[in-house]
Amino acid sequence: MSFDVPDDCRYLESHEWVRLEDGAARIGVSDFAQDELGDVVFVELPAAGDELSRDEDFGVVESIKAVSDVYAPISGTVTAVNEALENEPELLNEDPYGEGWLVEVEPADEDELDELLSPEAYRDQIE
Amino acid sequence: MSRETPLHAAHDAAGATFTDFGGWDMPVEFDSIRTEHAAVREACGRFDVSHMGEVVISGADAERLTQRLTTNDATALDPGEAHYAAATREDGVMLDDTVVYRLPEATDGEFLLVPNAGHDEEAVDRWEEYADEQGFDVSVDNRTAEYGLIALQGPDAPDLLADETDLDVDDMGRFEVTEGTVAGVDALVATTGYTGEAGFELFVPWNETGAVWDAFDVQRCGLGARDTLRLEMGFLLSGQDFDPEDEPRTPYEAGIDFVVKLDTEFVGRDALEQQYEEGPDEELVGLELIDRGVPREGYEVTTPDGEHLGHVTSGTMSPTLGDPIALAYLPSEYTSPDEIVRVVVRGEPKKARTSVPPFLNR
Numbered sequence: 001m002s003f004d005v006p007d008d009c010r011y012l013e014s015h016e017w018v019r020l021e022d023g024a025a026r027i028g029v030s031d032f033a034q035d036e037l038g039d040v041v042f043v044e045l046p047a048a049g050d051e052l053s054r055d056e057d058f059g060v061v062e063s064i065k066a067v068s069d070v071y072a073p074i075s076g077t078v079t080a081v082n083e084a085l086e087n088e089p090e091l092l093n094e095d096p097y098g099e100g101w102l103v104e105v106e107p108a109d110e111d112e113l114d115e116l117l118s119p120e121a122y123r124d125q126i127e
Numbered sequence: 128m129s130r131e132t133p134l135h136a137a138h139d140a141a142g143a144t145f146t147d148f149g150g151w152d153m154p155v156e157f158d159s160i161r162t163e164h165a166a167v168r169e170a171c172g173r174f175d176v177s178h179m180g181e182v183v184i185s186g187a188d189a190e191r192l193t194q195r196l197t198t199n200d201a202t203a204l205d206p207g208e209a210h211y212a213a214a215t216r217e218d219g220v221m222l223d224d225t226v227v228y229r230l231p232e233a234t235d236g237e238f239l240l241v242p243n244a245g246h247d248e249e250a251v252d253r254w255e256e257y258a259d260e261q262g263f264d265v266s267v268d269n270r271t272a273e274y275g276l277i278a279l280q281g282p283d284a285p286d287l288l289a290d291e292t293d294l295d296v297d298d299m300g301r302f303e304v305t306e307g308t309v310a311g312v313d314a315l316v317a318t319t320g321y322t323g324e325a326g327f328e329l330f331v332p333w334n335e336t337g338a339v340w341d342a343f344d345v346q347r348c349g350l351g352a353r354d355t356l357r358l359e360m361g362f363l364l365s366g367q368d369f370d371p372e373d374e375p376r377t378p379y380e381a382g383i384d385f386v387v388k389l390d391t392e393f394v395g396r397d398a399l400e401q402q403y404e405e406g407p408d409e410e411l412v413g414l415e416l417i418d419r420g421v422p423r424e425g426y427e428v429t430t431p432d433g434e435h436l437g438h439v440t441s442g443t444m445s446p447t448l449g450d451p452i453a454l455a456y457l458p459s460e461y462t463s464p465d466e467i468v469r470v471v472v473r474g475e476p477k478k479a480r481t482s483v484p485p486f487l488n489r
Contacts, residue, residue, distance in 0.1 A: 038156060038159055039161040042419070042444060042451075060473070062444075064443055065155070065156075065160060067423065086419075093159075
């Protein structure tokens with residue numbers, strides 16, 4: 001099985017992605033991760049204004065069979081939360097890099113992005 | 128080394144993910160639990176349950192032995208009938224739950240028990256030892272390695288089976304068992320299952336399990352869907368909702384009073400009669416979360432003031448209802464519906480209400 005690993009994202013070993021768009025960093029979980037989790041039924045996320053610290057857990061994604069913490073690829077302040085996931089958590093399965101994103105943050109230090117896995121390195125990890 | 132069912136390679140080729148369950152390497156999921164679950168509720172799904180045990184009891188005292196070691200009334204079963212029962216020890220604690228089939232006449236054996244995965248040898252030992260003690264004339268055969276077992280479950284199951292069998296399946300009521308052919312293979316066909324839907328369990332020779340499995344072109348289902356389906360019905364999972372060591376529970380505590388026939392003689396009867404008269408201190412109740420969250424096995428249940436009441440033994444997000452549901456043993460004053468409690472979800476007390484299972488009416 002091959003999983004979608006977009007070239008415009010960077011990745012954490014724990015399967016979160018981050019994409020920089022107009023200075024804001026959008027964060028989600030990878031196609032591989034959503035497949036491993038199975039049917040997502042519940043997502044718990046921080047609130048706008050909360051601070052995320054790199055590599056620390058900031059929320060929970062639950063599927064029918066498992067509970068998973070999600071980790072912050074970069075540090076920053078939450079500027080937006082994907083509220084659609086509250087009623088449609090399955091968006092995370094259906095469109096993990098699009099409609100199923102988790103939060104947007106204002107990065108504390110954009111240089112942190114350079115320390116994340118490149119798409120190539122992440123593809124190697126999940127192969 | 129885990130045991131494998133005769134369909135293991137076929138499941139692997141179909142893309143299943145696997146887990147160890149009772150010493151067997153079993154498929155958890157083929158496509159998605161939601162898809163598999165919905166197929167069973169709305170149409171039909173097929174399950175490989177070859178990991179379940181098959182123990183055949185025969186001989187002059189087969190009925191007496193079955194009567195003594197199960198809580199239900201084995202003497203009430205005519206050939207071709209089955210019922211659900213518990214096997215209890217002297218103190219009334221459930222060792223296992225099982226369906227007891229009284230085999231059709233002319234079958235090689237009198238009773239068929241279906242112990243849970245990994246409990247077949249223990250069942251055989253227990254039945255043989257008790258028979259020896261009592262001087263009963265019986266033979267106890269472990270046929271787990273001889274039978275594959277396929278469950279065909281869902282509203283479309285009768286029509287699908289009708290196309291592949293010489294039996295008149297419309298004439299079969301629930302909890303019956305008969306001999307026939309399925310996809311040209313000699314089988315024991317039983318109107319049993321653990322999903323709450325109409326359906327069948329097909330006992331077939333181990334080496335011919337593949338032919339029967341392949342005859343039904345319906346959704347393959349794994350243990351994940353079986354777990355959500357059985358939980359919606361409030362059906363117990365052995366080793367989780369009761370376990371002689373980790374969760375010692377009697378049938379009364381577990382809410383399966385209907386399997387206990389106190390007017391028969393069985394191991395644990397006196398203890399259960401006493402509990403029946405006094406009422407159990409704790410009982411299994413349903414919980415429906417009112418706050419957002421998913422209750423999981425092991426989560427603590429408290430009063431609104433935070434006083435410990437018990438813990439969740441099974442919990443999930445119900446795929447059919449879209450609501451978080453759970454089973455938990457709570458003090459008996461919490462067994463009526465609509466008591467308000469809390470389930471502690473990762474440190475956060477979430478509001479929940481008690482209910483009487485099943486969660487889904489079928």
